[in-house]
Amino acid sequence: MKPRTDWAPPRWLRVVLPSVLILVWLAAAGLGGPTFGKLSSVSSNDQASFLPASAESTDVQDWQKKFTDSAAVPAIVVIESEDALDHAQLDGLSTLGQKLGDVTGVQRPAGDARTSVAGPIPSKDGKAVEFIVPVADTNKVKTVVADLRQVLDDSAPSGLHAWVTGPAGLTADLVNAFGGIDGILLLVAGGAVFLILLLVYRSVVLPFLVLFTSIFALCAAILLVYLFALWGWIALSGQSQGILSILVIGAATDYSLLLVARFRESLGHVESRWAAIGRAWRAALEPIAASGATVILALLCLLFSDLNSNKSLGPIAAIGIVFSVLSALTLLPMLLVVFGRTAFWPFRPRFEGEHPPARKHVDETGIAGLAGIRGLWRRVGTLIARRPRATWIVALMLLGVCTLGLTQLKANGVQQTDVILTQSDAVDGQKVVAKHFDAGSGSPVVIVTKQADADAVLAAVEQNDGISTAALYTGGGDPTAPGPAPQPVVKDGRVLIDATLASEADSARAEQVVRDLRRTLPAADPSVLVGGVTAIALDTNDTAQSDLLKIIPIVLAVILIILMLLLRSILAPVLLIGSVVISYAAALGVSAVVFDHVFGFPGADAAVPLFGFVFLVALGVDYNIFLMTRVREESLRIGTRPGILRGLGMTGSVITSAGVVLAATFAALAVIPILFLVQIAFIVAFGVLLDTVVVRSLLVPAVSYDIGKAIWWPSRLWSSNLHDKEGGPRV
Template structure:
């Protein structure tokens, strides 16, 4: 009797009934509460860029000062009405009647008194072909609804000769919120459908895809319940981006872990008749790689807590919560389902006991040591690795390095906010029309905080700066043409400076840099903020995060792999391989972004997010492979163990990679530039890692090195079964 047979577990009948029932009831309860919560996530989600900046950022300090000058937290919507010909006096008079109608829209900030006005306008352009209103929106929780109402009012203008747009920060925010609207349904539908079809093709089973997909959905429902609670309590900041990534990450990870358990279960069913004994074997064999993979991803994601950017820092625990529930669901809920269905889960191709057939096949079909019983593609791959290991890994490495050269073309310095939305945006179109008739920075000025006694000197320096159209000291919300004394708070005043270029352009960011360099000569304590400064500080912080977090993630993953594999050499090789794979994926992505999709650039956070996901998830597949390789190496020696580990895990890891790539690719259905780029980088990177790194580079390099990959463990110098090296 083998050790495995002695450890086979067949619990008492009452336990076989009670254990699955309890697990199913617990998960059904979590899903029944967490599922409906999914539609409520938007209510605790924010897409305000300023909210994710660190408190130490200069633009954040300016925001704090602005709140002292006014109790209002309104964001401006800019209404532009333009004509191809000069507007007539009659048209101008009719447009003036729109002011009270805009003011009557629910969610627009009310005037403080009859002598003041919350709405600036109508402001005619110098060329006489357009007018502009600046409408402050106080209901920042329902910006998209308020903007929609403003667009309805603006649309009542004489449409035969003019065109109306609602743009500005509020307009762009509204279009962004609408673009994220598909997260609640379309994203899950596309991702779930893709996973189901792939599982159907992989297993050729009707039942199993439902069981695996149900595991992913239940894991997501439980994760959403906790994320919603944390966001509503103010413990984490949830955004549309992190919400979409959470859904994809949980579905992809839960499916990957489920595939590994299912593969072990099916393998065990070929050796034992009892489904409980088979599950016992499968669970014990899958526990270590699944737990190690999950822990690696969780800890790598939690490394984002070291980020100075609140959006990155918040994504860490949000995504980690998702992985925790993906891990728990695959190790508790799915086993309960599998023992209930048993072999019927694989219908119509149920696995049967195959002891005799395996021995007959092994005897009749000579194979390379380690590939006995392996057939098809993975037998051919294993044969190539065993016969030409050095050539195989060198060619694989050359291909990856060649792909990585494209990273030199990566333009991850941020993009204008008007370019973030990939579909048609009225706000983006309106911003271009506004820039053609008005100073581009109107409605989104640079905000400068200065000491009252030095304000005149600062104002002169601001007006003398290239790129500034006009500047004035804030005197409160007064009607145009009225004069009032500057508003002073704690000895400081605010200067609003209108840019000549669009506030989300690189030229505008350069003006902010110039002001921050030159204005301290007039006032050492001066602060420069506003919409443009927020974007600049966000990009700068994201780039510094990349340099800081990457080494931390690599060190953490390296330590986990050393503990798991009881080795130093193998973990170093694995970490190096996924880094090379990441650079290769980023290089190909840069070329595709620039020359195929013609994207205007990339968000500064894209390389960091791509790194965290690709490295953590790429290590997953190497963990699946190398834990099996180590298991087989203890039995038959390192080199045969490498071939057998590759052959036994080849199909399941490839399937897992295709599933994960498909789920991340589903992010592209949300028309947001950042998500589309992350979707391509991770999807392509996972496939590259699965097909080249895990299938060829790592096995061939390990085979070439031999048992020294296990150094300094005993396995590195103890030949087994006649193995010489």
């Protein structure tokens, strides 16, 4: 006789339900798949667009728009010779400037000027010249810079070396580095997931079913994200795009593995595939929904960020998790019920009958909860049962040692020339510019001051050792030309001062110059504003660091509330939160040591610790939810300590597999040669493995076993009559 809880749908529903759900997901994939190639058209990697409205550099940008209608981004073309350039060579380079100005996308000249390109400007040593090329078509910077480089290849005099650098050149190379997101990243991540599933389940069919579930979830999420970005509801960047793809594939696979494990277990107890999927779905619903809700709410906490790049990632990634949960709870069950036991071919699970009575969950060693558990998880369970306190103390000490590396963490931003990890024409050109010219040329500090205080502010700017030259903005007039000197442009009683930095605009020295100017210039004009490329990077780093202190407590509070509601306990959630926090600190500590002494990175983006925290804490809690919901289920049947051992044994393989899959998918981010993504890839991949192997397998179950049923305080399970005397030895 079938248990009352088993679902036996009518024949017509067994045909209609799978057909409809699978067709709906096929339609979503069919519509979302083609949008992969369109995401770059609605994506922006402009750092300035992610600053909060309250940032000083944002105010300066708003003032700049009043002084000029152009939003052009400067490209610097630098040409170097081994010997000093003679007059004939300089004259020949003048015609090259005209050709650069004729490139489509370069700002058109105003008035009678032949070109808007400034130059050739010779260096003091006479061995190099530079052109300042204003790129007006900021939506196609990559194409314009590629055309400028082609002009140099075709027209630069022989014997000379040429580069396109500056803000436009660096942006173009950054976009090129993100070019692998749509293809290579998905191929590597999908291949890693497929291979791991093949090794874990030794099934030919199941990896395809799980991978289809993940890819269909990603297609649906991409479609919605594309539409939201197209309508201007969210700001999409290359970083968000890459993280979205990895997060969806990893999360959808994790949720799928939990359902698959329950389905396989149910097939051993019931013959009907529909009864098995019904049991599996009901058992997996709560942990999957709770895990998904935890990650979604943790990601949405990024909406409290002041940095728009962080704020936009929240809803983008949350959309991905929503579709991951939906695909795991709707598409995958229908695929499994269609294939039944064949999904596990050639190792199909056999029907063995119902669970033995609870009293028989004692193995031959007398430890309750380990009956039927074999292999590694039986040995781990035995260790925890016999030495719980020693186990969790050693695990905690190991994590504590790992956290010592936090003292070496340098997450205060890096130079833009260090962001791209592969060869970059713009990075090479920037080094040539710094060698022959004022390193900050082409990316000046922009100062907005009152007209009445302009002379005093200009004098104060020129006194700063980090400033090479400074001048009032005259709208393009040449101050060295014969006749009256051009007058500064005045808007609403304000003038602009352009100050050329002596060091690279994206260097730590340049940022310190901006800090110094912001500290000293208010003495001449209390309303003065300091902005520009360097100020944008400085404000971005400062905002990211303040976001970290603001968002961490919010995320922890949200997750704590969810765990309390899920586990009906206070003590267990507090311990789980503590475990993932120390796991995060340990992962960040090891990562800092690896970044400094293995990879030799110059530092880390200021947003790296925040992104690492959100992903590791939210995803780390996922595995604890998978574990503790099963522990609670078993504890209700056989008591807390036996329930802990049985819950660990029953979820050990699936959670470890899920952790390896998620680590592999995040590690795939490293194929994109961007420093930020490579660092996030390592932190999350290593952190997930650390959490899976040490925290979830040893620390959490050992602490819980040592505490006993008080772990459920103050719920009914804490005060129940299921005593811990079944649990075997206790330290």
